[in-house]
Amino acid sequence: MQSDTPQANRKVLNTSTSITSPNAFKNNRVSVMNKMMPIILFLCASVSILTTIGIVVTLFSETIQFFQKIPVLEFLFGTKWSPLITPKSFGVLPLLNGTLMITLIACLVAIPLGLASAIYLSEYAPKKVRSAVKPVLEVLAGVPTIVYGYFALSFITPLIRDIFPGAGVFNALSAGIVVGIMIIPMVCSLSEDAMSSVPRALRDGAYALGATRLEVALKIVVPAAFSGIVASAVLAFSRAIGETMIVTVAAGATPTLTGNPLDSIQTMTAYIVQVSLGDTPHGTVEYGTIFAVGMTLFVITFLLNILAQYVARKFREEY
């Protein structure tokens, strides 16, 4: 037995060395691939950095050119926006006002509903209901925004005009509500993720003390998941600010400094679409407005996203 084994081993070794030589080329290729791939993959990853640099450089360079023609203060604090019609004026406040109004309405719809759905799904719902509702919310999140725009214009707006006869065909309320519906799934799924990561033991402790499900939900789970919930709200806010097609279709194209949600307004995003649909020649001041407004939009959403990440990380309860 013992004398057999080394022989057998030697046989194996021999065959293996005889295989190596015809495979030398292949092995060489393997090692080249092995050395090349990290570099190629790194280049793939750096595309994301280049994208960010591209966005920042594009917006910055054109915005600076724009501000050489139009004073920054006039842009930031002017109360009239009519860059396409003479007399031209370049005050961004009406657009900002429109954007904030839409965002506020959307958040008033989405945050309570999204949060309530999240609490229901995470604390109350039986497994069957949960597994039926979650896909529906996922579908709701996947519906293209242009479809929501159609829905706002053909379903919500007539409803609103029935209730408030004074409302225009294009109004902020309709668009805001639909933007809200669009971001419900986002608030819901992010908050629910935060709630379901609260450990079971905390809930059990409260139940053992005789708490009701509501008390467990509101006094134990929500406070424990608070950072995640706030982060989801901030992200929802930022998403609503950047939403384009719903407001373009349903909120109108009249930049006015109004507080009335039944009026037609214009948001920053809708303005950018309006200009790019027209034939504004490259290099003009009008063309520059796209970049100045885009820059404003980018800075606001960027800061909000950073804030959301900061809140989620900084105030997270560790278990």
Added chain:
Amino acid sequence: MSPIFQDANRQQIANRRRKDVIIHLLFIVATSIGVLALCALIIDILMDGLSRLQPDLFTNFPSRKAAGSGMKSAIVGSIYMLIIMLPVSFILGVGAAIYLEEYAGKNRFTRLIQLNISTLAGVPSIVYGILGLTLFVRLLALERSLLAGAFTMTLLVLPIIIVSAQEAIRAVPKSRRDASFALGATKWQTVSRSVIPSSISGILTGVILAMSRAIGETAPLVMIGAMTYINFLPTSLKDSFTVMPIQIYNWISKPQLEFKELAASGIIVLLALLLIMNFSAILLRNKYQKKY
């Protein structure tokens, strides 16, 4: 404990229970609003659009008259855009994910890329349109072409693909890699023959979801000037084009009722396509999902 005190206690408990039940109902109502909104949306669109859902819609080009107007060029444009996007975004996205999960050291630069990707995911889509307009349309002189549109959309969906591919790769247990290394495989052999095959269903699910995001996206393509009135099919990468959401937007913005119906039927086609894509993603996930 005196009986009066006990009664007060019982009363309090009953109150707390009642509150629990009432608010439970409120939560159910709140949740069902989301579901109802989806139902209302679908019913609204079906009622408006079913009558116009005829062969004309697929075989005809858009025209100024609603009767006989179709979205052939838009459907073909959307599909062409997907075909161009798919390999580019797959390679870049999955490549980046592999780099971050398998190769990148735990240093500041990696953290920067990671932070950057999650920030990019939150950038409004219209800002990508501005980037595409400057970078692809003007700087690289691609004009308002299919290629410029596909590249812009690639940048838009990359963060989605990267994040989902990272999650899929992270779910592959370390023992698989160790087994491969133990057999003498190199790093790249391990990645390409063990890690990627084990995570491919998760990766593909993310890619399909990213593609369905791209097919419904309107704003960036409006920015780079995908036109609304195209009565020819693009024959080369540098031809101008239109896509379904833009055709729908064009029809929505017309005042006549017939065009609204046309828009609704266009939406039905778009939603049907999305449904097929999402459904195949779910099938893929269920079929190849492995539990370790």
